[in-house]
Amino acid sequence: MRSxxxxxxxxxLVFALLFQTVPxxxxxxxxxxxxxxGDMTKANAATRALYKLLDDEWEWTxxxxxxxxxxxxxRRYNDRWEDASLEAVGRRQQHRLDTxxxxxxxxxxxxxxxxxxxxxxxxxxxDADIEQYKFKLYLLPINQRGGIQNVDELTELLRFQTVKDYxxxxxxxxSLPAYMEQTIALMREGVREKMLWPKVVQQRVPAQIDKQLxxxxxxxxxxxxxxxxxxxxxxxxxERLTQSAREAVAQSVIPAFRQLxxxxxxxxxxxxxxxxGAWQWSNGAETYAFxxxxxxxxxxxxxxxxxxxxxxxxxxxxxxxKIMTQVGFKGTHKEFFKKLRTDDEFYYKKPEELLDxxxxxxxxxxxxxxxxxxxxxxxPYGVTPIADKIAPDTTTAYYQQPSADGSRPGYYxxxxxxxxxxxxxxxxxxxxxxxxxxHHFQIALxx
Numbered sequence: 001m002r003s004x005x006x007x008x009x010x011x012x013l014v015f016a017l018l019f020q021t022v023p024x025x026x027x028x029x030x031x032x033x034x035x036x037x038g039d040m041t042k043a044n045a046a047t048r049a050l051y052k053l054l055d056d057e058w059e060w061t062x063x064x065x066x067x068x069x070x071x072x073x074x075r076r077y078n079d080r081w082e083d084a085s086l087e088a089v090g091r092r093q094q095h096r097l098d099t100x101x102x103x104x105x106x107x108x109x110x111x112x113x114x115x116x117x118x119x120x121x122x123x124x125x126x127d128a129d130i131e132q133y134k135f136k137l138y139l140l141p142i143n144q145r146g147g148i149q150n151v152d153e154l155t156e157l158l159r160f161q162t163v164k165d166y167x168x169x170x171x172x173x174x175s176l177p178a179y180m181e182q183t184i185a186l187m188r189e190g191v192r193e194k195m196l197w198p199k200v201v202q203q204r205v206p207a208q209i210d211k212q213l214x215x216x217x218x219x220x221x222x223x224x225x226x227x228x229x230x231x232x233x234x235x236x237x238x239e240r241l242t243q244s245a246r247e248a249v250a251q252s253v254i255p256a257f258r259q260l261x262x263x264x265x266x267x268x269x270x271x272x273x274x275x276x277g278a279w280q281w282s283n284g285a286e287t288y289a290f291x292x293x294x295x296x297x298x299x300x301x302x303x304x305x306x307x308x309x310x311x312x313x314x315x316x317x318x319x320x321x322k323i324m325t326q327v328g329f330k331g332t333h334k335e336f337f338k339k340l341r342t343d344d345e346f347y348y349k350k351p352e353e354l355l356d357x358x359x360x361x362x363x364x365x366x367x368x369x370x371x372x373x374x375x376x377x378x379x380p381y382g383v384t385p386i387a388d389k390i391a392p393d394t395t396t397a398y399y400q401q402p403s404a405d406g407s408r409p410g411y412y413x414x415x416x417x418x419x420x421x422x423x424x425x426x427x428x429x430x431x432x433x434x435x436x437x438x439h440h441f442q443i444a445l446x447x
Contacts, residue, residue: 073403139190217249351416377444
């Protein structure tokens with residue numbers, strides 16, 4: 001589920017935070033609602049038009065991105081996947097173009113300073129989405145970091161509390177073949193357009209697909225929610241739901257992944273690039289420059305960013321030399337780096353030891369945070385392992401934001417795969433970045 005959808009989720013989450021919109025699945029306090037209503041009564045026509053546009057855009061985003069809505073705790077679209085067809089991709093682009101016209105019709109000069117900032121930030125993000133369309137990145141729906149092969153991860157974010165919650169997941173399982181067809185159609189178009197990832201990236205994907213091709217429905221990751229029910233769900237409903245889940249996995253989920261495995265191994269993987277680099281795309285240099293601007297939020301060119309990187313390496317090496325002197329290390333930088341990478345004293349031997357250490361670091365950080373920050377997030381966060389089935393193919397750590405309705409805390413996910421490759425000396429910096437203050441303050445504070 002990471003990769004493209006993650007980029008969209010982050011983009012739209014920022015959108016939500018900037019404009020203080022609240023998903024329908026979330027709750028506003030009475031005081032907040034009354035204050036908002038009062039503010040809107042006093043607002044001029046331009047302000048009302050802007051807020052109406054932002055509200056409409058949020059609702060459109062929820063409808064068009066059901067998995068993102070589910071992630072945020074909005075349950076209205078829990079029974080469906082997003083429309084991944086090429087027609088839908090084109091329709092969304094037209095919607096963005098129409099939205100820009102609607103935004104431009106609003107008198108920016110009549111807005112308050114704060115709302116002018118909202119206007120500008122929304123337009124900047126919208127313009128970037130419109131520009132990105134021409135690069136056809138939507139033709140890259142799957143790689144080792146995420147894609148349809150990992151959509152079962154959504155169960156970790158959903159709440160299974162009512163019969164409808166289970167029926168919604170059943171509906172998603174039953175509609176997976178159609179979603180798979182759309183995804184494969186995007187991949188086929190990517191082959192035709194030469195919009196592909198290199199083989200070195202894609203070679204990990206078949207093993208991820210294999211984890212969905214189980215012998216028994218009960219062993220499927222999609223079946224996991226049906227292994228345990230809330231106490232207030234009746235025995236009759238449990239029996240029906242469990243049997244329906246077995247049938248959905250056997251008749252829809254597994255056949256869909258068999259189809260993906262066959263296409264991926266026989267056609268898609270062989271077509272993937274042998275070399276590495278965006279230069280292999282038809283407009284690779286322009287695409288790369290666009291992504292550099294968007295992800296760094298600067299106007300710097302790739303060449304300028306590279307030069308900046310070289311200067312930072314030189315600066316950091318000088319700092320490293322000071323540390324080498326402080327610890328009394330006699331040797332070269334290369335020898336020092338080798339010691340850091342190979343000395344057993346810098347590594348834990350067992351996954352559970354590594355997890356305990358991450359949690360201990362977080363507990364060590366927390367008391368100091370109150371001394372530095374005046375405002376603290378109301379949402380808590382937890383430290384949890386990355387799932388075993390994706391750990392070999394993903395990053396050292398990442399953050400998952402809380403649900404907007406407050407039903408799920410934020411999570412700092414840590415990778416316990418091969419603990420002997422995960423040095424102790426990176427854990428503090430990683431925790432400060434990914435958890436607190438880092439991404440948890442960045443996102444949870446604004447929610």
